[in-house]
Amino acid sequence: xxxxxxSAVIGSGVISKxxxxxxxxxxRARIVGVCDLSPAAxxxxxxxxxxEAAFTDYRHLLESTQPDVVHILTPPQTHKRIATDCLEAGxxxxxxxxxxxxxxxxxxxWATAERCDRRLMENHNYRFNELIQTxxxxxxxxxxxxxxxxxxxxxxxxREKGSRYADENLPNPMHKLPAGVIHDFITHLTYLAxxxxxxxxxxxxxxxxxxxxxxxxxxxxxxAIVLAGQVHARLRFSAYTRPECFTLFVRGSRGYAETxxxxxxxxxxxxxxxxxxxxxLVNHFVNGYELMQSSVRNFRNKIMQRSPYEGLHSLxxxxxxxxxxxQPLPIQFKDMERTNxxxxxxxxxxxxx
Amino acid sequence: MKLxxxxxxxxxxxxxxxxxxxxxxxVKAVIRPASDPTKFSWHDHPNLEQVxxxxxxxxxxxxxxxxxxxxxxxxxxxxGDFYTQFAGTVIATENLLDAMIASSxxxxxxxxTFSVYDYQALGTGKLLDxxxxxxxxxQYRDEYAQTKLIQExxxxxxxxxxxxxxxxxxxxxxxxxxxxxxxxxxxxxSQSRWLCVGPNAFMPMTYVENCAEAIVLAAEREExxxxxxxxxxxxxxxxxxxxxxxxQRTPNPPRMTPILWxxxxxxxxxxxxxxxxxxxxxxKLPGILVPAKLQARFKPLRYNxxxxxxxxxxxxxYSLGEAFDRSCSDDDLLTVAQPMNPVLSLSQR
Numbered sequence: 001x002x003x004x005x006x007s008a009v010i011g012s013g014v015i016s017k018x019x020x021x022x023x024x025x026x027x028r029a030r031i032v033g034v035c036d037l038s039p040a041a042x043x044x045x046x047x048x049x050x051x052e053a054a055f056t057d058y059r060h061l062l063e064s065t066q067p068d069v070v071h072i073l074t075p076p077q078t079h080k081r082i083a084t085d086c087l088e089a090g091x092x093x094x095x096x097x098x099x100x101x102x103x104x105x106x107x108x109x110w111a112t113a114e115r116c117d118r119r120l121m122e123n124h125n126y127r128f129n130e131l132i133q134t135x136x137x138x139x140x141x142x143x144x145x146x147x148x149x150x151x152x153x154x155x156x157x158x159r160e161k162g163s164r165y166a167d168e169n170l171p172n173p174m175h176k177l178p179a180g181v182i183h184d185f186i187t188h189l190t191y192l193a194x195x196x197x198x199x200x201x202x203x204x205x206x207x208x209x210x211x212x213x214x215x216x217x218x219x220x221x222x223x224a225i226v227l228a229g230q231v232h233a234r235l236r237f238s239a240y241t242r243p244e245c246f247t248l249f250v251r252g253s254r255g256y257a258e259t260x261x262x263x264x265x266x267x268x269x270x271x272x273x274x275x276x277x278x279x280x281l282v283n284h285f286v287n288g289y290e291l292m293q294s295s296v297r298n299f300r301n302k303i304m305q306r307s308p309y310e311g312l313h314s315l316x317x318x319x320x321x322x323x324x325x326x327q328p329l330p331i332q333f334k335d336m337e338r339t340n341x342x343x344x345x346x347x348x349x350x351x352x353x
Numbered sequence: 354m355k356l357x358x359x360x361x362x363x364x365x366x367x368x369x370x371x372x373x374x375x376x377x378x379x380v381k382a383v384i385r386p387a388s389d390p391t392k393f394s395w396h397d398h399p400n401l402e403q404v405x406x407x408x409x410x411x412x413x414x415x416x417x418x419x420x421x422x423x424x425x426x427x428x429x430x431x432x433g434d435f436y437t438q439f440a441g442t443v444i445a446t447e448n449l450l451d452a453m454i455a456s457s458x459x460x461x462x463x464x465x466t467f468s469v470y471d472y473q474a475l476g477t478g479k480l481l482d483x484x485x486x487x488x489x490x491x492q493y494r495d496e497y498a499q500t501k502l503i504q505e506x507x508x509x510x511x512x513x514x515x516x517x518x519x520x521x522x523x524x525x526x527x528x529x530x531x532x533x534x535x536x537x538x539x540x541x542x543s544q545s546r547w548l549c550v551g552p553n554a555f556m557p558m559t560y561v562e563n564c565a566e567a568i569v570l571a572a573e574r575e576e577x578x579x580x581x582x583x584x585x586x587x588x589x590x591x592x593x594x595x596x597x598x599x600x601q602r603t604p605n606p607p608r609m610t611p612i613l614w615x616x617x618x619x620x621x622x623x624x625x626x627x628x629x630x631x632x633x634x635x636x637k638l639p640g641i642l643v644p645a646k647l648q649a650r651f652k653p654l655r656y657n658x659x660x661x662x663x664x665x666x667x668x669x670x671y672s673l674g675e676a677f678d679r680s681c682s683d684d685d686l687l688t689v690a691q692p693m694n695p696v697l698s699l700s701q702r
Binding site: 014038041044162164168170304305 | 385386387388407409410433434436437439443444447503507632636637638
């Protein structure tokens with residue numbers, strides 16, 4: 001009989017669909033409770049994903065169900081308080097990004113987890129997408145050579161009518177974060193870059209802008225440069241460029257690889273059989289073939305409603321296995337600490353330009 | 354009566370406010386904070402108070418309910434993903450009902466929709482009236498139908514557990530100025546061409562001014578308490594009649610390519626069979642190829658508004674042709690005459 005952990009979910013917004021659908025199909029977890037301030041939302045989620053109970057008070061959920069693991073999916077401003085209560089109630093915590101709204105809060109929360117002897121993990125889901133893992137392997141096995149240059153670029157239509165961020169009637173809580181709505185995405189940009197920058201960050205420059213100049217958004221654009229020794233990273237967020245994308249370029253001393261997590265493909269320009277003369281030609285053919293395959297794959301994924309959250313399901317599966325077997329979690333303290341420290345440094349650049 | 358009308362700046366809500374004012378009611382019109390209330394010609398009527406609120410948050414709702422006799426609740430979100438529509442339709446309703454309970458207000462005229470019915474349970478050509486079953490398995494319907502069904506559950510709970518005096522009003526497809534070419538007519542293939550499914554089938558249409566009058570009557574009539582009322586304008590038009598009349602009044606109307614209902618139904622059935630047999634029902638197909646969605650839009654059925662006409666003593670004021678004429682005119686349809694003996698504005702009291 002495999003060990004089955006009692007899982008609870010706090011917050012039943014958009015991302016809860018991914019967490020709950022994983023838990024609903026995972027043979028290592030049973031959903032003992034879902035909590036939301038709205039009774040109808042909690043009941044809907046509990047019913048749809050076969051949770052055992054619905055709650056509107058997370059403290060009541062903790063007392064009643066005594067979960068082994070809690071997924072915290074509420075707005076970031078509430079994470080620290082809820083996570084602290086969950087850890088102190090004896091539950092491991094998987095928390096949506098950003099885990100806290102400041103580096104100091106992260107350190108304090110981590111200290112709480114240590115004190116309670118519980119695990120704490122921030123969601124770095126895109127690191128576990130198949131193509132990001134492929135690029136990571138190409139770096140590890142030396143295919144790309146020494147990494148020199150990284151670019152992570154995200155373009156989202158946040159200002160488009162109908163976007164949950166453009167709603168002026170009830171502004172999204174993300175607008176109140178230190179970096180406004182970009183704070184909701186900056187964790188992704190940061191951990192993806194840091195994955196390929198093992199050295200200590202020594203220089204950071206960031207231009208935070210609100211190009212539209214309205215009062216709803218604090219910033220709608222970020223252009224940041226991060227240096228760790230010889231390794232350069234550019235983190236770019238735009239609410240204006242089209243189409244929507246989430247691209248990663250990793251350039252090394254031997255070649256480069258690129259992907260787009262929203263329309264997944266892998267383009268990889270590296271030394272190929274045929275030597276220096278024929279490598280460019282072989283690269284064209286190989287990448288052309290890969291692009292055609294990606295087109296078919298992406299069309300199939302669209303029809304079959306597969307989202308870019310495949311990495312989240314993989315991350316959660318690994319996390320539950322690690323919790324059960326008492327192994328290190330797939331995202332460790334060092335990953336979270338570096339990410340949150342860099343986010344803090346980027347935020348500190350907010351007033352420089 | 355003093356009526357709180359939610360969704361007052363919406364397509365139907367603006368006409369309901371106008372009708373309520375014309376019938377001498379005092380109106381508190383709930384308008385979302387970012388809306389421009391001055392675009393409605395009733396905005397400065399002395400019997401009107403504007404309440405700037407977003408019902409997705411609880412703050413301010415109880416204050417708005419002070420002194421109110423009844424609530425006409427029109428708010429629903431028709432676009433965006435499921436969670437956006439859930440917040441705008443379900444959570445907004447939940448917050449309103451909680452505030453009504455706290456304020457001891459029990460009279461509610463809840464505006465629902467024909468989308469809540471189970472069209473697959475009805476045979477072709479059958480009568481759809483208030484006794485038709487609700488969709489109990491809406492997972493294959495659109496987000497609007499799903500969230501409106503949950504919203505109706507909240508109304509029933511309010512009625513049963515809080516002794517709420519509820520009238521559920523289910524308008525058919527509401528049409529009017531700016532909303533004349535709509536999803537029941539067919540599928541837009543391009544700007545100049547539509548696919549018209551089942552041209553000879555009846556459509557449950559109600560003109561927005563007619564519907565607004567029925568809604569205000571539902572608030573006035575005690576006989577309407579505890580009732581569910583379908584609102585359609587009789588005689589209901591066929592799809593081809595509606596399109597012909599509308600095309601006569603539309604410059605460069607789209608060309609309609611007709612497709613018979615049995616053929617379209619067969620195509621959707623085949624697509625769904627492939628989806629269930631080979632794709633684990635996970636494929637996202639266009640709505641027109643999903644039988645549950647196709648039938649909700651195009652299934653040939655019969656409709657009547659007999660119950661609403663009887664209980665509300667209501668007869669639709671405008672015929673189809675008159676409704677199109679008004680919709681296509683330059684007349685201000687929201688004008689409300691000032692009272693003969695103006696009373697103090699609500700906001701001045």
